[in-house]
Amino acid sequence: MTQQSIDIGVQGNDGTGDSIRESFRKVNENFNEVYAVFGLGGTINFTNLSDAPNSYTANQIITANNLGTLLVARDLVPGNGIDIDTSSDSSITINATIQGLLSDTPGTGLAQHLNANTLTIGRLADPTEATLDLYNQTYSLQGAVQSTLEQLVMTRGYADNNYVKSANGVVTDAFKTRPEPVVPDTADLDYDPTLTSNYLSTEAMQRKDVVYRGGDTMTGKLTLSDHPIPMAGAGTPNTGDDLQAATK
Numbered sequence: 001m002t003q004q005s006i007d008i009g010v011q012g013n014d015g016t017g018d019s020i021r022e023s024f025r026k027v028n029e030n031f032n033e034v035y036a037v038f039g040l041g042g043t044i045n046f047t048n049l050s051d052a053p054n055s056y057t058a059n060q061i062i063t064a065n066n067l068g069t070l071l072v073a074r075d076l077v078p079g080n081g082i083d084i085d086t087s088s089d090s091s092i093t094i095n096a097t098i099q100g101l102l103s104d105t106p107g108t109g110l111a112q113h114l115n116a117n118t119l120t121i122g123r124l125a126d127p128t129e130a131t132l133d134l135y136n137q138t139y140s141l142q143g144a145v146q147s148t149l150e151q152l153v154m155t156r157g158y159a160d161n162n163y164v165k166s167a168n169g170v171v172t173d174a175f176k177t178r179p180e181p182v183v184p185d186t187a188d189l190d191y192d193p194t195l196t197s198n199y200l201s202t203e204a205m206q207r208k209d210v211v212y213r214g215g216d217t218m219t220g221k222l223t224l225s226d227h228p229i230p231m232a233g234a235g236t237p238n239t240g241d242d243l244q245a246a247t248k
Contacts, residue, residue: 002048004030059086109139127152177204196220221245 004026009017018026033048046052046062049071056062056073065072078084081098125131127149136146165173184198185191192201199205211218222245226232235242 061092124153124155126155126158175204177206179206180209 006023006026007017009015017023047054047056051070053062053071053073060073060075062071063074064070076084076086076092081096083095083097085093085095129149132147132149132152135152140146164171164175181198184193185200186193188200190200190202195201197205197209199209221241224243224245226243227234
């Protein structure tokens with residue numbers, strides 16, 4: 001409350017001032033407020049302080065203003081992903097409603113590079129056309145540029161099943177090739193019609209289709225080169241089966 005002044009009248013005992021009772025009532029209330037300031041009894045409202053707000057409502061907090069000259073009552077306003085619990089009179093609890101990337105808005109891109117901090121990321125999908133389509137559908141809602149299959153993250157299993165394992169330039173596991181095609185791919189630039197089989201001239205063949213140098217059994221004929229000098233060109237070495245290898 002503001003200070004209560006005692007009206008002493010114009011002149012002594014002229015009956016125009018406060019009565020003795022009213023005067024001492026004001027004295028008592030003034031002293032109660034002074035004692036309250038020093039914690040010696042009585043009460044004083046916070047809003048009666050000169051630098052305090054005139055009023056405040058439920059769940060507001062009292063802080064200094066931006067200049068640091070007065071106290072003001074501010075509202076607690078939750079931001080994006082923030083929840084403020086003011087149900088307790090002894091505490092204010094601020095909770096994050098977004099728990100990591102799991103609760104993030106679908107299609108939202110990272111604002112910074114992602115550092116796994118020596119931890120791993122698991123349960124990734126294989127980079128297939130289906131996962132690519134789903135990815136592009138999700139991000140198209142955000143107006144993002146469409147991605148290609150080559151830009152998707154590759155899993156360990158996908159790499160093992162599709163790429164050759166090597167260490168220091170040496171293949172460490174069996175290098176598996178395709179079986180002989182049923183029909184030749186004559187449209188491929190590497191197809192050579194002068195060679196037998198339907199393989200391309202530049203591709204590796206499966207073990208079952210080649211002869212092992214260390215010893216093997218052939219099921220087809222073996223055509224040799226021309227006679228050695230000085231017999232080169234003798235007879236008819238370029239026709240029929242003249243150059244076909246024969247057993248003893």
